[in-house]
Amino acid sequence: MPLYCKQCEERRYPQYSSDDKGTLWLCNKCQNFTDADDVIIREQTQEERDAIKAKAEEFERTSKFSGEKLSRRKGVN
Numbered sequence: 001m002p003l004y005c006k007q008c009e010e011r012r013y014p015q016y017s018s019d020d021k022g023t024l025w026l027c028n029k030c031q032n033f034t035d036a037d038d039v040i041i042r043e044q045t046q047e048e049r050d051a052i053k054a055k056a057e058e059f060e061r062t063s064k065f066s067g068e069k070l071s072r073r074k075g076v077n
């Protein structure tokens, strides 16, 4: 399995995609996906980048909330 990127040697992460043939392996640095045979399938799309960024921000928000008082929670978004 392509655990590491051939180009930059960063760790790849498995991402299940129903649009593709199952699980693809993402390199966050090169922003592309390989299949299980380490063949580059496609580039990460802007949409996918945004989704991951939104998730990361959401995670940051929720983990911050657990550490501080919830007094300032004004439901924006």
Ligand SMILES: [Zn+2]
Pocket (backbone or CB within 6 Å): 005, 006, 007, 008, 009, 010, 027, 028, 029, 030, 031
């Ligand atoms: Zn890479």
